[in-house]
Amino acid sequence: MEQRFNAYKIMWVLVLFDLPTETKADRKNYANFRKELLKDGFTMFQFSIYLRHCPSKENADVHIARVKRLLPHYGSVGILCITDKQFGNMEIFFGKQPKENLNVVQQLEMF
Numbered sequence: 001m002e003q004r005f006n007a008y009k010i011m012w013v014l015v016l017f018d019l020p021t022e023t024k025a026d027r028k029n030y031a032n033f034r035k036e037l038l039k040d041g042f043t044m045f046q047f048s049i050y051l052r053h054c055p056s057k058e059n060a061d062v063h064i065a066r067v068k069r070l071l072p073h074y075g076s077v078g079i080l081c082i083t084d085k086q087f088g089n090m091e092i093f094f095g096k097q098p099k100e101n102l103n104v105v106q107q108l109e110m111f
Helices: 024-039 057-070 084-088 104-109
Strands: 011-018 043-046 049-054 076-083
Touching: 011 057, 011 084, 024 049, 024 057, 049 057, 057 076, 076 084
Parallel strands: none
Antiparallel strands: 011 049, 011 076, 043 049
């Protein structure tokens, strides 16, 4: 049986966080959290928003569980899981002008 990709089954996991950086220990915790996200295949979308493409909901659940194990003691972390179809509907702007003729993934590669 041939397996076809489906924009409703492919998932994107977004991790949104606001961590304290007042002390040296806070900054170290922040850096470690970011480093572990990168090691798990997440890419920076904005300064405190990281995302990862997952081929299925089951795979997304694995990465969400990993993020939950990394949660720092202080600060706030949000995890959002959306379909590839929903992600593809995102509009990205650089200044006031949208980047035309590029899909979201191509736009992300420009960062």
